[in-house]
């Protein structure tokens with residue numbers, strides 16, 4: 232190891248040969264275009280083989296391998312074994328599909344390598360415009376504030392942080408939770424996303440402070456049970472501070488009665504936060520206006536761009552109705568960050584005063600360019616297409632004697648199972664776990680799973696702009712064929 236500094240041999244990480252870099256860059260784009268164009272011809276998912284996994288134990292490179300070799304390693308070890316979420320038959324978790332132009336935008340953003348924490352530069356204005364457009368899309372007032380985040384998990388955390396610091400009876404922002412009078416509690420349905428529970432923990436409230444309220448047969452929060460839980464907590468000296476509404480639950484896509492929740496929160500003087508990770512963007516559709524009307528009444532709203540706006544990972548947003556409260560909860564004065572009268576730091580309010588990160592990437596560019604590329608009406612059509620495809624799948628399931636729908640299809644999620652009759656619940660759970668694994672391992676389709684009323688469900692969440700009706704038809708055919716094959720090859724006792 233050379234430890235001497237040699238001024239006559241100063242170095243840089245820029246390429247020695249710019250033409251070589253240009254050629255490789257062009258090749259990478261050509262390779263990606265081919266990769267995208269042929270995605271339908273490949274299996275949805277392929278497990279990385281052991282010999283490939285072993286390569287990830289190679290030691291830290293001491294000597295240069297060069298761009299070309301490094302790229303070859305990417306081609307051999309990384310690119311062939313993706314999660315599969317750019318594939319038309321991927322419907323697992325709530326993974327977004329990404330877009331071609333969105334990927335180009337990521338390259339441009341990385342090329343600029345903008346850091347959006349502080350200072351007056353173009354990228355900050357792009358993000359501010361994306362926040363303004365988001366307010367417009369989701370019915371928030373122009374005076375509201377917002378910030379782009381890594382995902383809805385972080386957006387939920389920020390929403391709940393502002394809620395906690397704004398509503399708490401004592402100044403927990405400055406003096407910590409130990410200073411709060413009484414236990415702060417918040418409320419959401421049993422279907423609320425795990426990120427909200429995690430946020431309660433991170434905020435020092437404790438996971439148990441998130442009161443899980445039962446749901447009705449449509450998986451929407453039970454308003455009576457919610458009211459009773461608030462009363463019960465107050466009677467015990469606790470301090471309810473926030474109601475969380477779901478605009479699209481992760482399990483089934485259920486939309487809570489947001490209007491009623493907004494009203495209740497107002498009457499009880501509680502903060503109203505909405506987790507609209509994917510469902511919020513259904514508000515773009517006039518036909519969902521009634522169902523999702525309460526969205527614009529939230530004090531804070533979390534939603535993702537990387538799910539139902541289809542942009543590549545990562546990009547989400549939190550909007551907060553009262554910009555001052557948002558700022559108060561997250562701005563910290565520091566000599567090296569405070570605005571200056573002139574120069575680079577004389578720009579707009581630093582975005583970092585509204586979020587957790589100081590250094591922040593240029594996530595906004597892919598959203599900004601995508602909205603310009605397609606216009607919002609195209610997104611309306613695609614979201615509508617995904618909802619109709621989900622309904623189509625739901626109708627195929629219902630029409631089949633051997634498949635069973637496990638929850639109403641209220642948005643873009645379908646939960647079903649293979650149930651030919653004659654099996655108990657445990658056997659059906661195991662049968663469907665095997666069926667799902669077969670679908671995934673054979674690369675046919677990639678739904679994920681959940682448990683609905685104790686029943687293992689094959690769960691299809693459709694935020695995929697590449698899917699076609701025929702893909703859902705094929706999923707149903709494959710589910711039936713594999714279900715039958717499992718039973719033939721392995722009689723009931725083997726499954727049980």
Ligand SMILES: Cc1ncc(COP(=O)(O)O)c(C=O)c1O
Pocket residue numbers: 324325381382383384385424426479480481506507508509535547
């Ligand atoms: C309803 C809901 N909320 C929150 C999240 C978390 O979002 P992210 O994965 O972007 O952090 C998800 C993710 O699927 C979700 O479905």
